[in-house]
Amino acid sequence: MKKYTLGFVLSIILTLAAYFAVVDKFLSGFNLTLLIVALALVQLCVQLYFFLHLDAEEGPRWNLSALLATAGMILILVAGSIIIMNNLKYRHNVPDTKTILENEAITK
């Protein structure tokens, strides 16, 4: 019982913190996104520990390893897609080759 209430209160706090950080423009630009993402990851761990009982698993911990493998897969897929799509969009919408080459520091 205690575990669930603690988990509930923690996630409420984390969500409200992220919400007010954005609404009141507590930070701005890059470090605001950094804060939000950090809060989201902390809340992920809170939920996994308190609600999904990831710790209470006897024997070889297949649930945990499946989760870590999936997290790796998601990281590769989402980060990979973002890098590739941004790079393609950047290279195809810049007017002339010169600016591309300067940004990519390719000497003639």
Add this chain to the structure above:
Amino acid sequence: MHPEHNSGKYIFGFWVYLMTDLIMFAALFAAFAALRISTFGGPTMKEIFDLPQIMIETLILLMSSFTCGLAMLAVFRGKKKLSFLWFGVTFILGLAFLILELSEFRHLINDGQSWTRSAFLSSYFALVGTHGLHIAVGLLWILVGLYQIKTRGLTPFISSKLVRFSLFWHFLDIVWIFIFTFVYLMGVAT
């Protein structure tokens, strides 16, 4: 504290299914990340997101996750009526979340910002819509669960299904946290 079904193959099999669902949402997130700025002259994220309502929805979903936890405590202690009550509350909260979300969608569509307007809106409706669809499936599952509790009581067979439902419900809550952060907060922040 857990019925013998917990560390068996059923729970692990369902957990692996949840992992495939996570990867499905990851693909939707990748599509959203690539298309979030292609608004094609249409409304950008700042203009269409009403953060207070989204905040209420998030709190509702967190509460429903909490009541689902209480319901599972009742199930493990074999208290049929208490678990029935808490699952009912979880159902109502989930329904409230869904109604709020659908009203937000209807509001957008009435303003002419439906999914055919731009790639950004398409990917927004697809991502949040898929989560909404999962919530609807969860609600249907609660109804079946409630009926099973009433007619057959908390037998190991029924309680193992309820354990799997609680995994599903908490997992949906986690996905919503990422949607709330990466879609709404990041949309308004940047």
Add this chain to the structure above:
Amino acid sequence: MPGRYKKYKLSEHKLTCVSLITATVALALVLLIGKSNVALLNPKGWVAWQESKLIVQSVLIMLIVVIPTFAAAFFISRKYRQSNVKAAYTPEAVNSRTTQIVLWAIPSVIVAVLIFKMWNGAHELDPFRPLHAQEQPMTIQVVALQWKWLFIYPDLNIATVNFVQIPESTPINFELTSDAPMNSFWIPSLGGQMYAMPGMATKLQLIADTTGDFAGSAAEINGKGFAGMKFMARSSSRGDFNTWVQSVQNSSSTLTWPDYENLAKPSENIQPAAYASVQGDLFAQVMTKYMPEHTHQ
């Protein structure tokens, strides 16, 4: 179950006989069609030359491992066949760590060398990277349409369809877009290919070292007339190029936007055509067809 020793007959080992026969057939085929029109193996432009050099060198490096593997497969199958009872037989051999380290090391070394070559090749032959040459680079804009290629010379304000003429040893900066499903612009004799996609511009740097006619084609399927979407790239001396430009400019036809629109309608196997002048910046107009009207994206 020890078998009786049978003297080894080459015919018995049919797999190697067949492999030898097939290898000779393959070689005969290559010689039969003559090295001349194997476009990738006799490049006509610096870019194609670099790329084919990379291909040939990589194959030679890999052969260092592949030929011993084939030989090992042949000799091991021959020596340790069941009927050869004289050969050593260690059914319960536990493999030593050193053999495993060697077996992991061989491919790692070869792959490391290939990665080194690949890394330089990828950076040096990046299609967006301008080529070193004395001549001033010339820009040609290419629009891939439903089953034909439209070439626009922005500086000379002329346009051609399914035919492009370029002066030799002048670096050409092709800017590619398309008004049709995704396509790929490829002249095998001059260099690699590059995608042409609607709503955006990609770039490809090529140079022709000698004069001649080179076949060009579309490499990505974009509908019914895909196979007919071929064009001729002719490289000529600077003088011939100027006379050709003069002859095009003397002809009467001009390429206006309505002309472009009915050219863009799907049609197959188009004969080469030329236009004396082009109205407005057609290339930019084709791209903005896919942009929103008020561009505050």
Add this chain to the structure above:
Amino acid sequence: MRELIFGKLTFDALPHEWFTEGGTFFMTLTGLALVIYLTYTKRWKWLWQTWMTSTDPKRVGIMYMVVASAMFFRGALDAAIIWLHQSLSSGSNPGIMNADHFQQIFTAHGDIMVFFVTMGFLFGLLNYIVPLQIGARDLAFPFLNTAGFWLYAAGAMLINLFFVLGGDFAATGWLAQAPLSELQYSPGVGVDYWIWSLQVSGLGTLLGGINFLVTILKMRAPGMTLMRMPMFVWTSLCSMVLVISIFPILTITITLLWLDRYFGMHFFTTGFGGNPMLYTNLIWSWGHPEVYVLVLPAFGIYSEVVATFSQKRLAGYGSLVGGAIGVTAFSVLVWLHHFFTMGANADVNAFFGMMTMIIAIPTGVQVFNWLATMYRGRIRFTTPMKWFLGFVSTFTFGGMAGLLLASPAADFQLHNSLFLVAHFHTMIIGGALFGIFAGITYWFPKVTGIKLNERLGTYAFWCWIVGFFTAFVPLYILGLMGATRRLDHYDTATGWQKLFITSGVGLLIIALGTAIQVIQIVVSIRARNKNRDETGDPWNGRTLEWATSSPPPHYNFAVIPKVEDRDAFWVMKQKGLTKPKRYEDITLPKNTASGIYLSICAFLVGFAFVWHINWLAIAGIIGGIAVVIIRSFDEETEYVIPAAEIKRQEERHAPRT
């Protein structure tokens, strides 16, 4: 009103061209012959009870093999038509069909061969052999197993339905690249058939993946730790981990394309901000790991075959396991080599090129370790061993081409050319298909109790290997000559016709090889009394599946064996096989038809969305959910075989050596 009921389905959807009429006629003919045979011999009940509703993985495995071989002949027929057209259609001669038909046929050829033939054979072998090799009686989720198979069969039906209704399939290449597959450029129902046949069968594959992962991890015999599992189980585990990681991406990519076409969304359209490059990125982040899903189990089969026929322990078990895991890990990091030519910058291209080359290391190590296993062994050149040597000669050749295509600078010249076509055919035919043929010949005695005729097997192998080289070496050369793939017409001046004809002759030799394989099976079955396998261990095998009789009893193992070391059966044989003293009751899953009903609903949903019949789609979805809910109420899904019955059955079987 008619629109409401029938959506876009009208009378002119019925076949009106020569190849759709031919297809429909052929399919109705075979269907009719089957129905007449079954009613004549009154076997409908037998078919429904012992086969269609069975949850026994051995029966589901055999059903997978039957559907996969039927689809193999359909795909091979497509290949023959492609060859015939390409050999003729040069210069003035337009060939036997127009460009649209040709593009539909090579798209159908690609999809059928990858999704319904290779995946079908693999899941067939996995279903039959993995439970036996890990000493289990069944898979973890029997209901999911039948549902997975029937969804695969529903997908197979949907991909062939365009012959009967609709007349055109996607003319867009096997992965329906956007924006060509968008409504703007492919208005017909062809792409919708592509979408829903792959969506339904992809769901079946995902269910199968989850099922096998849980089975291998949770249901191994006592004492069989991970490092004592047979190699075929290891590679199947890696393949299923990949299936689970990538099929959700396929489901989403196809759903997004469907949302574009059905609801007018703009994910990959050229206008409205859509980004066609995103489709290429997503489909290939599924596409490349998929080809490793196909080839990994074949590597496992090679390990089993080489160890058994060299009569020697597997050399470098650790390296082979490390190699399989290495291939699995890196296969999700390489997908950009499918679109080097899309214009990403040199660093991104070079990174993915490096990752692609690194995959060659674990693959190379596995080939070296098989040769090391043959070293100092007593090699018996049975047909499976010949298929392995066929693999070595072709796969190394294809691997070289792969390493060329991995470097961006070379790929700019070779991308989308016939060189690339020859490369992936070498990898799939040389790697996966030869592995499947080796597996079928190796385990045929276990499945049916009949050893396949060796002489015919050898002839079939020779036809395949000679036919393969004659068919695909010309394609390598054509690629270097600048011939792009998917050409339905080319000029005679290019001099390509000679090579296309040589490649066609190669295909004829392969067709002869397939015919010999069919004859081999028929001859072996007719002469079954001579080459019947009494001992259950025809090849002096090393792994647990040979510990059972062939074909194994319904419950696989009367008593689950205790495993002390790798090559569990070999160790048991050295110690001398002992009769188990006591038998216990065995619980096995009951038959269930809900798998069939679920896939009928899925078929109807797919069909309805292809033809925009909205009410049928909603009814199908509700029906599917209803089947799942009813199934969740069913508590008695297992039955018990009493110990006495098992004792009786074990005595009746001929006592082994």
